[in-house]
Amino acid sequence: MSDHELLRTDRPRPYVDSEVGRLRTVMLHRPGPELRRLTPRNNGSLLFDGIPWVARAQEEHDAFAEALRAHDVEVLYVDQLLAEALTDPGARKEISESLLGDRRWGDTLRRRVAEHLQELDAESLAATVISGLAHEELRNGTGLTYQLMNEYDFVVEPLPNTLFTRDSSVWIGGASAVTSMAMPARLRESTITGTIYRWHPRFAGSPSLYGRDLEPLEGGDVLLLAPGVVAVGVGERTTPAGAERLANRLFADGRASTTHTVLAVPIAQQRATMHLDTVCTMVDLDAVVAYPAVADTLMAYRLTAGTDGEPAVSGPVPFLAAAAEAMGLERLRVIPTGLDPVTAEREQWDDGNNTLCIAPRLAVAYERNVETNAQLEDAGIEVIRIPGSELGSGRGGPRCMSCPIVRDPLRTSEG
Numbered sequence: 001m002s003d004h005e006l007l008r009t010d011r012p013r014p015y016v017d018s019e020v021g022r023l024r025t026v027m028l029h030r031p032g033p034e035l036r037r038l039t040p041r042n043n044g045s046l047l048f049d050g051i052p053w054v055a056r057a058q059e060e061h062d063a064f065a066e067a068l069r070a071h072d073v074e075v076l077y078v079d080q081l082l083a084e085a086l087t088d089p090g091a092r093k094e095i096s097e098s099l100l101g102d103r104r105w106g107d108t109l110r111r112r113v114a115e116h117l118q119e120l121d122a123e124s125l126a127a128t129v130i131s132g133l134a135h136e137e138l139r140n141g142t143g144l145t146y147q148l149m150n151e152y153d154f155v156v157e158p159l160p161n162t163l164f165t166r167d168s169s170v171w172i173g174g175a176s177a178v179t180s181m182a183m184p185a186r187l188r189e190s191t192i193t194g195t196i197y198r199w200h201p202r203f204a205g206s207p208s209l210y211g212r213d214l215e216p217l218e219g220g221d222v223l224l225l226a227p228g229v230v231a232v233g234v235g236e237r238t239t240p241a242g243a244e245r246l247a248n249r250l251f252a253d254g255r256a257s258t259t260h261t262v263l264a265v266p267i268a269q270q271r272a273t274m275h276l277d278t279v280c281t282m283v284d285l286d287a288v289v290a291y292p293a294v295a296d297t298l299m300a301y302r303l304t305a306g307t308d309g310e311p312a313v314s315g316p317v318p319f320l321a322a323a324a325e326a327m328g329l330e331r332l333r334v335i336p337t338g339l340d341p342v343t344a345e346r347e348q349w350d351d352g353n354n355t356l357c358i359a360p361r362l363a364v365a366y367e368r369n370v371e372t373n374a375q376l377e378d379a380g381i382e383v384i385r386i387p388g389s390e391l392g393s394g395r396g397g398p399r400c401m402s403c404p405i406v407r408d409p410l411r412t413s414e415g
């Protein structure tokens, strides 16, 4: 991209106030060399349930991006944005320093890595940040730490979950919230989003709602149910303190968001339900696709702006009813994952609930979730089916793999 292209000012400003407003711009990450680092020895700690066939995962991801472009959605890619941001010496310094803070290394290895990073151009540095640095790739490695490392160890750990751009940041209103991730394998992903939003001209001037190193919160837990109404799952990835912090920031920052209600929704601390968006996503202004075994029993704590600068808390109350009330609806339509419990359990595991809305009643979903997709169509939702046999091994679907940057404000979208 040319400098001229980078600095174009006719681009719409980042803005997202719902899950279903017409999607204009989205940030994805096409899986790359970082996925080739996955082995049976490390896939568990790197949060993948299998070893994906990388070329096929890339084809599947390209089909996802193409489906979005075919609906006039602009697709931005993390590695390109990061490489463009890293042409600024300030961004380069910031990201190098964050890598060099690794306390496992000691001074000698830190100096060697610093020398290695200095030699990389912006594109290679961006690639290294995402795909990591294997022991053998550090040609100048010396010192005790380096010598005692196993040949299969990484000097810089790869970030295969960069694929799931949903989790390391969230746009709410016109502000970004760079999240603080819970799992060690994903911590550095928010360094990447933070660097992009701070240094890339495309995001210049957009306010930031959220600082770094706060209480754990991941974007997969954050559902923008309607303008002013946010649900936050609390479980394996987002702590109660993380939800409370987000609510406080939203209530305090009237410029960035008009949030009046945050619903904190405890979910079971299990792999299958790691984020709220694994059990429930929105597919219309008044409809969600949800895993009945969990969604029907979810409760919510209602947070509203308190008088003393601390959120006021009430509840718990049944989540779906509380959501409808806060959204000004009589009720929220619930479209179930599959019909029988076993199919529902299988399709929930394979991200049947994890849809990405392009507009009200127009959702992207994995083709493999045949029953859930049929339920959606019966309920009047148009389903854009994409393949996901390899992508799914990381346990994430179309919503997890996308970070909306611009959606039409809901009030001006066609309903």
Ligand SMILES: NC(=O)NCCC[C@H](N)C(=O)O
Residues within 6 Å of the ligand: 046, 047, 048, 161, 164, 166, 167, 186, 219, 220, 221, 274, 275, 277, 278, 394, 395, 396, 397, 399, 400
């Ligand atoms: N929002 C989401 O549910 N994201 C999926 C994240 C999957 C990733 N392998 C993880 O365990 O964090």
